[in-house]
Amino acid sequence: MLSRTAAQLYWMSRYVERAENLVRMLDVTHSLSLLPQSRGALTELAAPLAVTGALEAYSARHPKLDAQALFNFMALDLENPASVLSCLKLARENAHAVRGQITAEMWEAINSTWLEGRQFPKRGIPSVSSFFDWVKERSHLFRGATYGTLQRNDAYCFIRLGTFVERADNTARLLDVKSQLIEPAVDSLMPVDAPSESAPDFYAWSALLRSLSAFEAYHAAYRDSLDGRRVTELLILRPDVPRSLRACCDEIVAILPQIEANPGAQDAGRQVKLLAGRLALRLEYGRVDEILDAGLHRWLTGFLDESAGLGEAIRSAYLEAN
Amino acid sequence: MHALTLPPPGHHDEMLLASGAIRPHYQSFAHWLQAQTPEALAKKRSEADLLFHKVGITFAVYGDEAGAERLIPFDTVPRIVPAEEWRLLEAGLRQRVSALNKFLWDIYHDHEIIKAGLIPAEQVFANAQYQPAMQGLDLPLGIYAHITGVDLIRHSDGGYYVLEDNLRVPSGVSYMLENRKMMMRLFPELFERYQVAPVAHYPTLLLNTLRHASTVDNPTVVVLTPGPFNSAYFEHAFLAQQMGVELVEGQDLFVKDDYLYMRTTVGPQRVDVIYRRIDDAFLDPLAFRADSMLGVPGLLSVYKKGHLILANAIGTGVADDKSIYPYVPDMIRFYLGEEPILHNVPTWQCRKPADLEHVLANMAELVVKEVHGAGGYGMLVGPAATAAEVADFRERVRANPSNYIAQPTLCLSSCPTFVESGIAPRHIDLRPFVLTGREVQMVSGGLTRVALKQGSLVVNSSQGGGTKDTWILEN
Numbered sequence: 046m047l048s049r050t051a052a053q054l055y056w057m058s059r060y061v062e063r064a065e066n067l068v069r070m071l072d073v074t075h076s077l078s079l080l081p082q083s084r085g086a087l088t089e090l091a092a093p094l095a096v097t098g099a100l101e102a103y104s105a106r107h108p109k110l111d112a113q114a115l116f117n118f119m120a121l122d123l124e125n126p127a128s129v130l131s132c133l134k135l136a137r138e139n140a141h142a143v144r145g146q147i148t149a150e151m152w153e154a155i156n157s158t159w160l161e162g163r164q165f166p167k168r169g170i171p172s173v174s175s176f177f178d179w180v181k182e183r184s185h186l187f188r189g190a191t192y193g194t195l196q197r198n199d200a201y202c203f204i205r206l207g208t209f210v211e212r213a214d215n216t217a218r219l220l221d222v223k224s225q226l227i228e229p230a231v232d233s234l235m236p237v238d239a240p241s242e243s244a245p246d247f248y249a250w251s252a253l254l255r256s257l258s259a260f261e262a263y264h265a266a267y268r269d270s271l272d273g274r275r276v277t278e279l280l281i282l283r284p285d286v287p288r289s290l291r292a293c294c295d296e297i298v299a300i301l302p303q304i305e306a307n308p309g310a311q312d313a314g315r316q317v318k319l320l321a322g323r324l325a326l327r328l329e330y331g332r333v334d335e336i337l338d339a340g341l342h343r344w345l346t347g348f349l350d351e352s353a354g355l356g357e358a359i360r361s362a363y364l365e366a367n
Numbered sequence: 368m369h370a371l372t373l374p375p376p377g378h379h380d381e382m383l384l385a386s387g388a389i390r391p392h393y394q395s396f397a398h399w400l401q402a403q404t405p406e407a408l409a410k411k412r413s414e415a416d417l418l419f420h421k422v423g424i425t426f427a428v429y430g431d432e433a434g435a436e437r438l439i440p441f442d443t444v445p446r447i448v449p450a451e452e453w454r455l456l457e458a459g460l461r462q463r464v465s466a467l468n469k470f471l472w473d474i475y476h477d478h479e480i481i482k483a484g485l486i487p488a489e490q491v492f493a494n495a496q497y498q499p500a501m502q503g504l505d506l507p508l509g510i511y512a513h514i515t516g517v518d519l520i521r522h523s524d525g526g527y528y529v530l531e532d533n534l535r536v537p538s539g540v541s542y543m544l545e546n547r548k549m550m551m552r553l554f555p556e557l558f559e560r561y562q563v564a565p566v567a568h569y570p571t572l573l574l575n576t577l578r579h580a581s582t583v584d585n586p587t588v589v590v591l592t593p594g595p596f597n598s599a600y601f602e603h604a605f606l607a608q609q610m611g612v613e614l615v616e617g618q619d620l621f622v623k624d625d626y627l628y629m630r631t632t633v634g635p636q637r638v639d640v641i642y643r644r645i646d647d648a649f650l651d652p653l654a655f656r657a658d659s660m661l662g663v664p665g666l667l668s669v670y671k672k673g674h675l676i677l678a679n680a681i682g683t684g685v686a687d688d689k690s691i692y693p694y695v696p697d698m699i700r701f702y703l704g705e706e707p708i709l710h711n712v713p714t715w716q717c718r719k720p721a722d723l724e725h726v727l728a729n730m731a732e733l734v735v736k737e738v739h740g741a742g743g744y745g746m747l748v749g750p751a752a753t754a755a756e757v758a759d760f761r762e763r764v765r766a767n768p769s770n771y772i773a774q775p776t777l778c779l780s781s782c783p784t785f786v787e788s789g790i791a792p793r794h795i796d797l798r799p800f801v802l803t804g805r806e807v808q809m810v811s812g813g814l815t816r817v818a819l820k821q822g823s824l825v826v827n828s829s830q831g832g833g834t835k836d837t838w839i840l841e842n
Contacts, residue, residue, distance in 0.1 A: 047619050048630045142595045145608030153421045160420070199632060305633055363632045 046199045046305075050146055052364035053139040054200050057147075058191075058207035060136035061155070064129045065184035066215035070096065071119055071129075072177045073223070073256035077249060078112065092222040093119050097127040116173060121166045129180055133162050146200045150190040158183040202304045206297065206359065213293035213352055216257065220280055221345040223253045224273075250276050257288045277341060278333035290348065294325040297355075304363070317358045324351055369400055374781040374792040375822075377523050381446060381782040381795070392449045392840060395560045400444075405789070408443070411553045412785060415441055418549065440833035441546060442784045443553065446795060446815040447561070453811055453839045456519070456527060456799065459708035460809065462699060464515050464801045467532060467686050469702040471511035475501045475682065485697045490690055495739065498647060498682030500654065504671060506680055507582050508805065513678035514573070514642075515801040516540070516814075519709070521780035528712045528777070530796065532695065534679060534687040536644050539814040539834075540800050541602040544569060544609075546836040547812070562841040564811035569800070570609035576804040577610075577640050580676045586639035589613045589629065591620075593645045593661045598829070603644050617645075622665035627675050640676040647681050689738045689772045690716065712777060718769035726764065726773040731757050733773040734824075735764060748824060750776050779824050782835065784817055794818045796826050797837065811839035 070093050078090050091110055094100040099118070102125060107114045120129045137159035144152060162183075170176045188208070195201050250271045254260040259279060266283065267275050281290045301318050336344045373387060374380050382393040389397045419438050448456075473479050474491050481488050491497055516537025518530040547566050551558060577588045592603035594616050607614035619629050620638065628635040643650065649659040654667035669675045685691060693714045696707045715722035715733075726733060730749055737745040747760040764771045781792035799813035815835040816826035826832040 046632045047613055047615060048632055049616065049619050050613075051632045138595070141600075144601070144604040145614050157421060 046146075046203075048364055050143050051199065051203045052360075053143045054146060054203040055207040055359070055364060057136050057139035057143065057155070058187075058204040059211040060132045060139065061184050061187050062208050062211040063215065064132035064136065065181055066212065066219070067093065067097070067119070067127075067129050067132065068177045068180040069256040070215075070219050070222070071116070072174070073219070073252045075112075075116075075173060075177075076252045076255075090115050096218045096222050099125055099127045102127075120176060121170075123163075123166065130162055130165070133159050133180075133183075143200075148190065148194040150194045151187065154183070154187045154190045158187070197303075199305055202300050203363070206300050206304075209293040209296040209300070210352065210356055210359070212288060213290050213297075214349065214356075216280060216288050216290055216293070217345050217348050217352070219253070219257070220277070221342060221349075223249065224277075224341045224345070246273070247271055254279075257286075259286050259288060262286050274333060274337065277336065281336065282328060282331055282333060284329075291325075291328040294321065294328055297321045298325045314362050317355065317362050320351070320355045320358050324348075324355065369403075369405070369790050371397070371783055372791060374794075378778045378792070378794075379521055379523055379525050379780040380792055381521075381780055383783075392447050396445070396447065396557070399557060399560060408785070412443055415443065415549050415553060418552070419545070439542065439828045440819060441549065442793075442817055442819075442833050442835045443550070444783050444785065444790070445550060445557075445836045445838045446782050446797070447838045447840065448797075450840045450842055452527075453564075455708065457809065457811070459527075460517055460799060460801050461807045462703060462705060462708050463517065463529065463532065463695065464512065464803060464807055466695065466699040466702050467515070467534060468509065468511055468803060470698045471534075471680070471683060471686050472509045473702075474685065475504065475511075480698065480701055483701065485701055486691070486694050490694075491685060494685050494688055494690065496647075496682070496684030496688050498685075500667060500671070501680070501682040505673075507580060507676065510580060510803050511680040511683050512686070513576055513580055513680075513803055515803070516798045517801060519797045519799070520712075520777055521797075523778040526710065527797075528710050529695070530712060530777075531689075532687040532692070533798075534683040535646065536679070537798070537800065538599040538602055538644075539798055539816075540569060541605045542834050543800070543812055543814045543837065544605075546814075546834055550836045561838060564839040564841050566810045566812040569810045569812075570606060572802055572808055572810065573606065573642075574610040574612070576802040576808070577642055577676075577678055579804040580678055581639045583639045586676075587612075587637060588640040588642065589615045589638050591615055591617070591641045591643040591645060593649070597644070599644065606642070617659075617661045617663050620663040620666075622663060622669055625669055625672050625674055627663065627666065627669045638675070640678065642678050647684065650677075650681065689714075689736055690718075690769075692772075712774045715773045717764055717771040717773065722773075723764070723768045726771070727761055730761055730764075730773075732776060734776050735760060735771055735773045738770050738772060748776065751823070777824070779818075779826075782815075782817065784819070784833075784835075786819070786821075791821065793821070794824050794826065795835065811841075813837050 074090055074092050090112060091100070094103050094115070097119070103115070103118055107118065118125055118128065122128045123130055123134065125131060137155050140147060140152060140155045165176070191201070191204055195204070250273060251260060254263050254276060257280065262285070263271070263276065263279055266279060269275070279286055279289065283289050284291050284295055286292055298321050301314060301321055304314060306314060371383060373383055373385070382390060382397070384390055416438065419441060470480065474481070474497070480486055481491060512534040514537060516533040516539065518533065519527045520530050521527050543566055574588065578586055588610070589612055590603055590607040590610075592600060592614055594600065597603070604614055613629065615629055621628055621630070623635070627638045629638050645661050648656045649661040651662045651664060651666040652659045653664045655662070666675070667681070670677060670681065693711065693716060696711055699705055699707045715726050717723045717726055726735065730747070731752070733749045735747040735749070747756065749757060752760070779794035779796060782795045783790045784793040786793070795815050795817045797813050797815055799809055802808045815837045816828070817833045817835055818824055818826045819831060819833050
């Protein structure tokens with residue numbers, strides 16, 4: 046496969062995944078900001094700006110932080126390269142460039158998403174939550190079309206690789222934002238003993254779990270009340286929760302050997318496999334107490350650095366070869 | 368139920384005789400048509416639009432900033448060609464394309480046709496499309512134009528005339544294929560009424576043609592595109608996918624040790640045949656336009672060593688230039704010793720003083736074209752132009768006569784077409800695609816373009832034209 050084609054397939058799926066996760070993040074900050082006890086709803090609202098590095102661009106265009114302006118900027122503003130619609134546009138542009146490598150169903154899913162989505166800035170959206178649901182649905186449709194129709198070849202591998210590299214990054218960032226927002230109030234991440242005092246935290250953790258579609262999984266796994274320690278364990282270390290860091294890294298490790306290697310020459314993917322394997326092992330044998338002892342924010346920063354290193358290795362091994 | 372009307376007198380209509388009666392090969396269709404309600408047909412048309420949009424069959428219009436992509440309007444009334452008419456067309460196309468390939472070989476080798484005095488030397492060697500780099504270069508099988516799209520029109524006398532030989536990078540074949548798929552999807556019952564020759568094997572024929580163009584065993588074929596912003600990008604991607612070959616851009620290719628390679632996820636891979644969809648001038652910044660970002664530095668040197676096949680070859684543009692077009696019938700006689708089966712449109716060459724005088728005096732009745740123009744740009748349709756436009760063009764021609772040719776305003780045949788008010792006659796042309804490898808091959812079909820504006824003779828998609836499915840009957 047052409048290196049450029051691999052890169053475009055990989056980025057196509059990264060942008061779809063990023064749009065979905067951005068919406069998940071907007072969803073959770075939106076619900077948090079609606080809580081009556083919300084400590085400075087604006088802090089919550091600003092979180093997506095911080096995570097996507099769009100704070101400066103936002104302040105340049107909007108004098109103050111308000112919910113509506115922020116939603117428009119993060120969801121619908123095509124001049125914000127990090128907005129949901131910008132991601133959908135970039136996904137579609139990449140798909141357009143590799144039209145011949147994907148199935149008609151995948152193209153239709155991604156193209157009609159953009160055709161519909163680009164109407165929203167002018168026509169408006171029925172409601173914030175219906176927009177969130179729409180983006181998630183479109184992402185599911187694209188992934189389902191990929192899973193259900195695409196030949197299991199290198200194209201499939203690079204698309205799946207993009208999905209899980211992006212998802213691991215996004216879940217880690219979401220967790221990081223949340224932990225920083227929640228930490229000042231709850232005494233770090235200790236179990237919640239007195240429900241009366243910690244109602245806001247209950248809502249914060251449950252919003253986080255719901256935004257990652259892991260609320261039911263939490264209850265099935267722990268059959269117990271919500272606490273930060275267990276939520277952290279679930280979203281970082283559980284292999285059976287599809288958006289956890291562990292699950293993403295396991296997928297990456299499983300995909301890499303399926304990518305066609307150059308017989309004879311030294312395997313360009315060696316470094317990629319090494320880095321991915323190292324990450325996956327850390328998660329497989331890691332324990333939540335070690336993570337919390339090190340400090341969740343510090344641990345997540347380390348993880349994000351390593352996953353960025355993995356992304357870089359993928360780029361130089363496959364996407365910009367020669 | 369549906370009123371079928373005749374075009375203005377002096378035009379051949381594909382469906383109706385001058386008496387208004389239905390031509391025999393359209394009778395079954397007309398019978399079917401009258402049984403359909405306008406609502407049901409309108410629904411089918413919007414279904415077609417939606418499907419075309421969904422699969423991304425779009426094209427970009429140059430100079431259009433806002434709408435990066437548009438659909439080419441698709442008309443659901445097919446253009447039907449009886450079997451005996453196609454037999455004649457096919458023989459004529461074979462003959463014409465064979466002669467053009469022999470002409471290209473000749474002008475890049477021994478110049479026999481010039482020595483024989485049939486074509487003035489300056490018409491060939493001073494032509495901007497003539498590539499001196501090709502002189503003396505031997506190509507496998509002596510083929511220059513592997514893929515040709517010949518534009519034909521049907522005149523008021525009912526005969527077919529060649530309007531243009533497109534020997535560079537003719538486009539539109541994807542619409543031929545997609546239009547057929549769409550008609551079969553929308554109106555399967557019509558294909559029970561008619562024995563329509565299939566066209567779906569075109570990509571297979573194309574791939575075979577490209578593979579046989581190389582002397583390498585099991586050659587690697589690629590499609591070279593300028594990229595997603597090109598107006599025909601959809602077609603490039605479509606053909607690459609249908610043939611199962613890579614769609615590459617210049618940045619994916621590089622030259623090393625006299626061979627061409629593409630960058631892949633498993634390292635460099637050699638490329639033997641390029642179906643290129645970019646113009647000569649952009650192929651190699653070292654040899655042609657230095658500012659080209661689309662080509663591959665050093666490509667020409669690989670080509671000249673015989674390590675690469677380009678389809679079409681470099682320098683074919685000289686043979687489809689409007690200044691060379693008037694000589695094609697002579698080429699057929701000279702190289703093949705045959706009388707031309709397909710006719711040329713009478714053409715005045717403004718470089719000749721007598722012709723120029725005629726053109727200047729009769730400009731309001733003529734179609735005047737730039738010699739190197741394409742796509743319906745830089746031309747004047749006299750009868751449709753205002754007096755001011757005619758006067759302006761007269762000055763342009765006078766300033767640079769050799770840059771222009773003129774032809775009579777042709778009475779393009781018409782075909783019933785859906786318009787806002789119902790069904791009305793609209794003018795059409797026909798572009799069959801001819802493949803030249805070990806033999807000359809074509810699928811029985813082509814692209815029918817239709818001018819959707821009443822009375823308009825400009826069928827180009829860039830100028831608001833649409834397309835129709837073209838049915839070549841098998842019996």
